[in-house]
Amino acid sequence: MPLAAFLLAALCEIAGCFAFWHVVRLGGSVWWLLPGLASLAVFALALTQVEAAAAGRVFAAYGGIYILASLGWMWGVESVRPDRFDAIGAALCLIGAAVILLGPRG
Template structure:
């Protein structure tokens, strides 16, 4: 259940933040904020389904998925192709998330 929860959380967080970006930076209608708030609430709710003994660990591990998902959003929604530095950073962050998730615990 962890990976689907992370993916749903990423979609909710990115869509919610983009709604605010759209209003503030691109001059979009304030009605976008309603969808943004709902998306951010869905993001927070999705993270409650992550199997982890501590919320902080779940949030930290989610960071790697969020970064990769943000780059995919940039590419698919905003039409900006990630460069090699984006890809390298995403790989490093996913490696860090894997250490958090799969590291041996006492």
């Protein structure tokens, strides 16, 4: 199921990138990089589970899910509530992702 793979990929990509952010921007221990790298590997593997004729199409459709998940991370982990412009932007991106992934192909 593409949605499950996209959600797993988003969680792993955000967690992996946050590990690097934590080390570089927040002065965290370099040991954060080990689970961060593992998380990024799972991210890449999760995207390979989505069936499509072209990897680029999967990556493009994933972008909408990533944006929504990033806003969820911002709210849940960083305690910054998304505003209406965040919500509108995420909705537009999800519509775009659906068109890319589900659009009829000849």
